[in-house]
Amino acid sequence: MQERHAQFWPRGLPRHLTVPDTNLFYNLEVSSVRYPDKPALVFYDSPITYAELKREVKRVAGYLQQECGVKQGDRVLLYMQNSPQFVIAYYAILRANAVVVPVNPMNLTEELRHYVSDTGATTIFVPQDLYPQVAPLMNAGLRHVLVAAYSDYLTTPTDLAVPEFVSAPRRQIEGEGVVLWSAMLARDARPGPLTAGPAELCVMPYTSGTTGLPKGCMHTHRSVMYNALAGMQWFGSQQDSIALSVLPLFHVTGMQGGMNGPIFAGATVVLMARWDRDMAAECIRRHRVNATQLISTMVIDLLSSPRVMEYDLSSIRRLSGGGAAMPEAIARKMQELLGIDYIEGYGMSETIAPTHVNPPERPKKQCLGIPIQDVDARVIDADTFATLGVDEVGEIVVHGPQVMLGYWNNEDATRDAFIEIDGKRFLRTGDIGKVDEDGYFFMTDRLKRMINASGYKVWPAEVEALMYRHPAIREVCVVSGVDARRGETVKAVVVLKDGFHGQVTEQDIVEWSHANMAAYKSPRIVEFREALPKSGTGKVQWRALQDARGE
Structure with a gap:
């Protein structure tokens, strides 16, 4: 741990609850x-x-x-x-x-x-x-x-x-x-x-x-x-x-x-x-x-x-x-x-809500935060289950009093969801992340959402964060696109801010992206939409966009 x-x-907050x-x-x-x-x-x-x-x-x-x-x-x-x-x-x-x-x-x-x-x-x-x-x-x-x-x-x-x-x-x-x-x-x-x-x-x-x-x-x-x-x-x-x-x-x-x-x-x-x-x-x-x-x-x-x-x-x-x-x-x-x-x-x-939260007095941006009271969270190698070191990317696993008992009437799924490390039962989150030198956790992306472009691993959340720097972009969701040569390539579905319709083209966004991030992660395809599909909780439904990519 x-x-x-x-x-x-957080000052004045006990470590145990x-x-x-x-x-x-x-x-x-x-x-x-x-x-x-x-x-x-x-x-x-x-x-x-x-x-x-x-x-x-x-x-x-x-x-x-x-x-x-x-x-x-x-x-x-x-x-x-x-x-x-x-x-x-x-x-x-x-x-x-x-x-x-x-x-x-x-x-x-x-x-x-x-x-x-x-x-x-x-x-x-x-x-x-x-x-x-x-x-x-x-x-x-x-x-x-x-x-x-x-x-x-x-x-x-x-x-x-x-x-x-x-x-x-x-x-x-x-x-x-x-x-x-x-x-x-x-x-x-x-x-x-x-x-x-x-x-x-x-x-x-x-x-x-x-x-x-x-x-x-x-x-x-x-x-x-x-x-x-x-x-x-x-x-x-x-x-x-x-x-x-x-x-x-x-x-x-x-x-x-x-x-x-x-x-x-x-x-x-x-x-x-x-x-x-x-x-x-x-x-x-x-x-x-x-x-x-x-x-x-x-x-x-x-x-x-x-x-x-x-x-x-x-x-x-x-x-x-x-x-x-x-x-x-x-x-x-x-x-x-x-x-x-x-x-x-x-x-x-x-986990019925948080296992990690940023300290209110010292938050980091685009960061999951630190484990809250009584939570043991680690980043592990998804194959060997070995705990990884600072800035090494692996799967986030958590042990704590808020973790569920298991899945209702589904022993197989429950068995697959947990592993034992150091005698403790850890939940496999399926999320890929890393821990920095201060002990803060960062998510790289969902395990299943990674894009493999010509052997390079591209994490959509990172590309989205970079693209939000463009002055015309209101919302963006990055998914994998089909590419005859690369197999998969990076595609960005973009909602423009008011006033930019007709002023900015898809190719403009492609060129800006290529100029502002590594070539392997830069979107080769950009599609404009009036809105992104969202779930009842307001989260962008990237899977719906992924499934509609034209395969």
Whole structure:
């Protein structure tokens, strides 16, 4: 276990983290007793206090147990956008001693079918606009569909441009096993005892990986609790923090940093159902938000807004994220505008959010950060498993209290995901990186994304970072292209900034790239697009561009 990063450890933060030995739901119980009248959530200007939140959670938990027959350890699907109902349903599932299975709301019926069959879930929470995707599955395992109208929680008039799918009035949806959220609350059921302990399953996010169907990552209350607490302590967040939560709550980063962590601290969460750069800026100004998580593509979008200078964003003291390295030019613009650094971190569904975060007082750019409390992270030779030295490139492996137990009902995948080093069980991340002389970790790229151009290894993330220096480039994604001579070559898919359309050609970008980076990694092919495809979490879907390369 390397300790080179110890000298840069956040001041006043212990190296060990003692995790509460409780069910995750208990965090809400404690905060509701401490701060009953304090807003836990603000949804497009409509507040919900901690006391109200706990009260509705218990009603929904009671309904799950009494009407849906949910028992301890049962899996319950949660298929929603960011909303009060997502938070309530999440904690209600835990209060019912069951397991949350968060599902990307971009998934359609056939994708949902796998979640139903793989988890054995019979109950699902769904918003009314997505009910048509769920209805066909009532004959494929589902028996209870709990349908919510987001507008039920728009209780305070607002001049914000609320998305139509959020403001849509409640619809009367009927069918066997279908119950409206409002009717569920009206049942006023009460749950039985809280019996699920810290070692039992809590949340099971699914991850696609590089091949096959999505796999469920088994996380206990203890592993989820660890990162909910670690993230708050790393940044010094406390009960008077106000966090903008716009990263999707179904994804582990948003789930922990935008919901579980703030609820543990008793902080206030300002919820947005979907990313909108001007809405985000207005919410920051209006509610004096002091902390938020935005992935790099969101920061790029926010700072590209022609209206960004109109907003008072001075309350923001911490802006963190991950998913992809922050381009140097964007980080510099953010520092000039907000006077703060972008704090990058690293984690995955298998680790229920971070294993690495940059020290807030000494961050490095385009860097994963240093291992957080109790985490042993190494870079190893992927073939021999030998630990590598400073600046040697290999696979990142991690050991720590937030690492999953394994993949649900998939012993082969679980076995392949772990190796033993020095008597410890390490998760193989599949990410290629290196450690510098200070003990900071850097990602070179995904193991499967490397481009082999005439025998030269090209890491797309490095090329993208260089290309962001071009004044006309707003977004870029680098993939492999087909080349009759080289086999593979480097291709860049580019979105231009406003005002550069017709002024810059693809060949201009090719020539600029050739002049600004080594020839073997310089893109030979450039394609302009109006936008890059993105996942529900806002990450660029490089694989979709790779698959469309024309082979």
